[in-house]
Amino acid sequence: MFNKNWTIGLFGILLVFSYFLFQFVSPTLKINHLVREMDQSSVVNTSMKHVVLIAQELDNPFWRMVEKGAKEAAVQRGIAIDYMGPIRINPSEQTKLLEKSIAAKPDAILVQGIKDPQYAQLINKAIDQGIPVITVDADEPESQRLAYVGTDNREAGKRMGELVIKDAAERGHIGVIIGSELADNQQLRLEGFRSRMSKMPGYEIVAVRSSNISRIQAARQTEALLKQYPRIQTMVGFSSLDAAGIVEGLKAANRADVSVFGFDDLEVTRQGIADGVITASVVQQPQEIGAQSVELLDAFFKGDSFAVQHVISTNILDQNHLKSKVSSP
Structure with a gap:
């Protein structure tokens, strides 16, 4: 009886350990998978510009709307968007994603700033390698990023x-x-x-x-x-x-x-x-943030100049605004 209980207890400990191990490694595995997808898509269609969009959190509704706006604008301009981000908010995973993205040599990177000296250095590294970087949602003003697009x-x-x-x-x-x-x-x-x-x-x-x-x-x-x-x-x-x-x-x-x-x-x-x-x-207007970011990159690819700060306005949502939207044709 003692041996049976000991075996069940050991099995339970192994299950718990396996769960936490999976939680630890799964974001990195996801990052590697996304970067491989980016590399493969670059090989399949070299005529398109490939842009990496790194979200703060992969399935966050705000970032999915940024992705939507970016991809809609990209389709019109012959640009492919590779969307990636940490499964849960994690600045160190964002940094790893940026490092791996630079190594994959995309045509440009869209990324949230996190106001960290190491992160700013990575953005500068991308710029030095000829990879333009635009910050979205949060700026990285101490870096050499081309521009910031987002809310004030x-x-x-x-x-x-x-x-x-x-x-x-x-x-x-x-x-x-x-x-x-x-x-x-x-x-x-x-x-x-x-x-x-x-x-x-x-x-x-x-x-x-x-x-x-x-x-x-x-x-x-x-x-x-x-x-x-x-x-x-x-x-x-x-x-x-x-x-x-x-x-x-x-x-x-x-x-x-x-x-x-x-x-x-x-x-x-x-x-x-x-x-x-x-x-x-x-x-905020995340879809517009995504769209304008891609529009700026398209302008950059064409050799056009643009301002460094691109502030997207905010609106107010309350019961009056909800009622006006319902009553409008």
């Missing part, structure tokens, strides 16, 4: 502040969820938000937590924040999955008296606004 994240944070002041009915104690403490775009949004709220008497940012671009983590962080700071009356999320996670955290904490503000235009965010559990969202 500091201004987006200020715009969020205006929303809270306008619609939170002086619910002055604010909890904030950001997607990542390492992502420059998240820090800039927070910086812009702080700058606007600091000028408004009666408002206080009580605490800031990171969701790691995870709806589940946003929910857990919200529940923990409300337990630690029950006086919080307003919750703000600065990455696309945060608002939905905040709503789930409020339910878990049995709090229906908290105003919620989000970022981006996901179906779950729209539904939350329609149901009245999310007040409003600051909306």
Whole structure:
């Protein structure tokens, strides 16, 4: 009996070990597979320009829309897009992807900046090897990238502040969820938000937590924040999955008296606004970001010049905007 239990226990340990080993190596295997696909596609059609688009997270809805815009613009211009990214947000995997992409010698690279000296050096290495690089969503201003295409994240944070002041009915104690403490775009949004709220008497940012671009983590962080700071009356999320996670955290904490503000235009965010559990969202235009990035590369390939900064505007999504879209023909 003892030997049987020992065998079952050992088998269980091996299963757990195998699971964590798979989780560790699978992103790297995916990276290698995508890069091999890129190499093969280059061989099949050498007449097309091949551009690598490296996302922050492979299946994140925001990045899939960037991919959609880039690929639609690329088809019209005879450009092939090779889309890749970490399975889960992981700056070191983004760095590995950039390294491998440079080694594969594509015609250009579109990549999110992560404001890291090593990353900037890699971008410079690509430029030195004749591979143009454009940063999207978050800039890498210390590098030699050709241009940045994306939101003015500091201004987006200020715009969020205006929303809270306008619609939170002086619910002055604010909890904030950001997607990542390492992502420059998240820090800039927070910086812009702080700058606007600091000028408004009666408002206080009580605490800031990171969701790691995870709806589940946003929910857990919200529940923990409300337990630690029950006086919080307003919750703000600065990455696309945060608002939905905040709503789930409020339910878990049995709090229906908290105003919620989000970022981006996901179906779950729209539904939350329609149901009245999310007040409003600051909306980026990821599809336009992808399209403009490819348009700039096409201009570069043709020898045209262009500006370094290409800011894509944000919109506001609330119940009024939802109703106007439904009523419009």
